[in-house]
Amino acid sequence: MAIGSTFGVGARAMGMGGASLALADDFTALYWNPAGMAQIQKFELFSSFSHNTASTDAYFTGDEITGTTRSQIRPNSIGFVYPFHAKRGGWAIAFGYNRPQNFDYQTAIQGVDPSSDTEFSGLAVDETDVNSGGIGIWSFGTSVYVSKRVLIGGSLDFWQGKSLNELDTTATDLLKVDSELSRFRYDDEIDREYSGVGARIGLLAHLTDAVSVGLTLVAPVELGVDELWYQSTRAVYDDGEEVSDSVDGAQAFDIERPFEIGTGIAVKLFNKQLILAGDVQLTDWTQTRYDPVPADDISQDNFEEFYATTLQVRLGAEYKIPAIGTHIRLGYFRDTIPFTDAEVENARDFLTAGVGKIFEDSLKFDVGYMMGTWQRSRNELTTKQLTHRVFVSAAYRF
Structure with a gap:
């Protein structure tokens, strides 16, 4: 779960498809591009929440579709930025929390498994798979103008x-494909806690008053995993015999996340009423490593064999309506699925929209919305997911 599933933070940014590397002008710069924090001229308190709804349809080839939905409200960002002024430029510090990864979804399967190489082949399967949780980042960062138009920062x-x-x-032998088995039940629970220390650095350059570019480098992170697991099985045979078993355990291992690099550009037009922005972020997941491997059947080459390099694409536009002092936003967000062991028809493509308004030059409210889909097929099983995310942010500057 710690691989992929990264969406972003902040209602303004996500209303613009997450295209923020060359803007980075509020607290969420601590996550997107810490170089941008020195642009903030007043002390800022920031908070944001997200509401995620994931609707999933799953079906075996030629069978009926089973649908399920899971919704959850989570904190998305909270923190502050404190600026220090100087005769030339200035600098700022920031501290807070950003939660860019979300694991809240579930799937349900009901039907006969038509595959020929699984333990449930030919059996009528009734399965529910529920996932919850996420990963957040507590960060301390700073940013400084190194020249009139260039800022650097880190966290x-x-x-x-x-x-x-x-x-x-639960798998039932309705078609009598097994000469002995009548019914089989399997329960599996995995509870994990993640922790690790990392860093990121950023550069923001205002090439002109209208054009800015940003660059971010996220250092590799050794993410420690503490895992508790429990498994139980119960088999019922045609002659009435029942056999059950259960095992549990605990283990600890590290996931060494790879280096990430992102770059972006922003163009401000019509006296800065219109902003166009775009980002790309490269992550080579094949460089991920386990230390040690969490199971005997997983090799150190697991990521090289089953994972891929991903390119996250983020595009956005923002227009200020002068008559009412309100910003409207549109965007596109592509979060490529890093797994190669399944056939993927689309790679988590999202359309985004948003609106924001500043009151009395100090209180800012933003709302962002994302809608996206993806589809994956593996072992005669097709899974389709439709995701809706709503972000609500508030910032106070004084």
Whole structure:
């Protein structure tokens, strides 16, 4: 779960598809591009929440679709930026929390497994897979003008999170494909806690009054995982015999997340009433490593074999309506799925929209919305997910 599933933070940024590397002008710069924090001229208190709804349809080839939905409200960002003024330029510090990864979704499967190489082949499967949790980052960062138009910044990041996966499967031999088995039940629960320390640095350059570019580098993170797991099985045979078993355990291992690099550009037009922005972020997930491997059947080459390099694309536009002092936003966000062991028809494409308004030059409210889909097929099973996310942010500057 700690791989991928990264969406972003802040209602303004997400209303613009997450295109923020060359803007970075509020508290969320601590996550997007810490160089931008010195642009903030007043002390800022910031908070943001997100509401995620994931609707999932799953079906075996030629079988009926089973749908399920999971919704959750989570904190998205909270923190402050404190600026220090100087005769030339200035600098700022910031501290707070950003939660860019979300694991709240579930799937349900009902049907006969048509595959020929799984333990449930030919059996009528009734399965529910519930996932919850996420990963957030506590950060302390600073930013400074190194010239009239160039800023640099960095942050020290403390990663924390948890995930819970609860899998309940019942398989019944309705078609009599097994000469002995009548019914089989399998329960699997995995509870994980994540922690790690990382860092990121950023550069923001105002090439002209209208054009800015940003660059961010996220250092590799050794994410520690503490895992508790429980498994139970119960088999009922045609002659009435029942056999059950359960095991549990705990283990600890590290996931070494790879280096990430992102770059972006922003163009301000029509006296800065219109902003166009775009970002790309590269992550080579094949460079991820386990230390040690969490199970005997997982090799150190697991990520090289089953994962890929991803390019996250973020595009956005913002227009200020002068008559009412309100900003409207549109965007596009692509979060490529890093897994290669399944056939993917689309790679988590999202359309975004948003609106924001500043009151008395000090109080700012923003709302952002994302809608996206993806589809994956593996072992005769197709999973389709439709996701809606709503972000609400408030900032006070004084």
